[in-house]
Amino acid sequence: MRTYTEINERIRAGEAVILTAEEVIDVVRDKGVKRATEEVDVVTTGTFGAMCSSGAFLNFGHSEPPIRMQKAWLNDVPAYTGIASVDAYIGATEMADLDGAPYGGAHVIESLIAGEAVNLQALSAGTDCYPRKEIETSITLDALNQAYLYNPRNAYQNYSVATNSSNQTVFTYMGKLLPNYRNATFSTAGELSPLLNDPRMRTVGIGTRIFLGGGVGYVSWEGTQFRTTNETVNGVPVGGSRTIAVTGDMKGMSTEFVRALEFHRYGVSLAIGLGIPIPILDEDMMKSVSISNEDIMAPVFDYSMHTRDKKPLAQVSYAELRSGNIDLFGKRVRTSSTTSMPKSRLVAQQLKEWMEDGEFQLTELVAPMPSERGMLPLNVRSPKEVV
């Protein structure tokens, strides 16, 4: 048994033993859960992949004379201004209404983090207190009062594998899927992935301090579409389950870990590096973090089917997915990952180094995540039917 306070004392003293969720697997294999628990204080996790449900709150400061922005664009990408006068939210998947290569909120966010100038245009009807009706100017991250990512759904705990049974290539948020099951794509960093290492979220809750986009962030709420109702194999759910809403100051972030993506004929998304430290409070936590790719299963779905009620074609392990091909109906199907393992490792490694240097300490969660949560569908209903 170990407490957060003890671990943080060890971190401050430079004595904490910290391993990544990949490194710890062999330690548990060699020494067993009991000894590994005695020796290791913290295990770091990491992932770097497309996280569409991301975006940033920005405060531009007041112009002279002041404006109450009712419509705003950043590099021609619409930002949401239905909040206070010079606050805006730029969503990662929002697109500029331009010809040519797709350009969206994710690109604006990447540019701001890169320190580049971004064009701001805004319109207003004008009010007695905010007379100005339009403005066009250039901004940078440093020129903003606040700029923080607020991502309603990140770090999916497991996810589906996508393939395509049709005879045409389909372009999806899971990437380019060749006809007749010629490939399959998957995401998550498997055994290194944050929420797969603490499957019931004993140590991850509201207030948990994390690595976000190269800087420090916090878990702020349960993520949208958080669900606990999937089948569990080897202690971890099969398919997309728990998620987290996270927030963090863009001013500490780096384009190494925040990267605009374009999924052809789907749209723009944002790749984010996210890592969570898992305190080894007891043997139960050590067992959780020692899970390996052989034991984590993902369901395979046919993404050429246009229904929310798809039935999985098969279940495959991350060890198979990472081997480069999976077996589907006796056919060898090549696999591709949307999550970058080298970058996921950099995240876990960076987090480990921050703690080794005493710069990052653990937080005890302020409130836990829901222990049970289903997922509701959207049906077309009249007001009478819905209440």
Add this chain to the structure above:
Amino acid sequence: MARRKFLLRFRPNIVSEPVTYLLVKDFGLIPNVLRASINDRGGKMVIEVDGKPSEIAAGMSFLETKGVEVQELMECVERDEGRCTHCGMCVSICPVEAFSVDKGTWKVSFDKERCIACGMCINACPPKAMQLM
């Protein structure tokens, strides 16, 4: 005289026809087979063709009437190393396995020598690292 590169895909029924021979004999073209993988289930062939532009066009239309899928290849595809995140999305797309994944570091390497510039990975790479030069 012009030189152009094509990827030819065959279905099984026409594998046995001597494609390159017909291009020489009937169209006066000089084909050079750069890569071929053909078996009785069909196959792929990358050829470079020298000849008059009109004869090249005629030769390729002729192949299409024979049921060969003809795809012109581009000059050169390059990877912007600064943008590549080593995700691996390109790996299962490339028809000639020009990408390979190191199982130790999980880095994705791109073998430009193998690449036939078919362009299939360009719209499959989310950070837009694969570019036509």
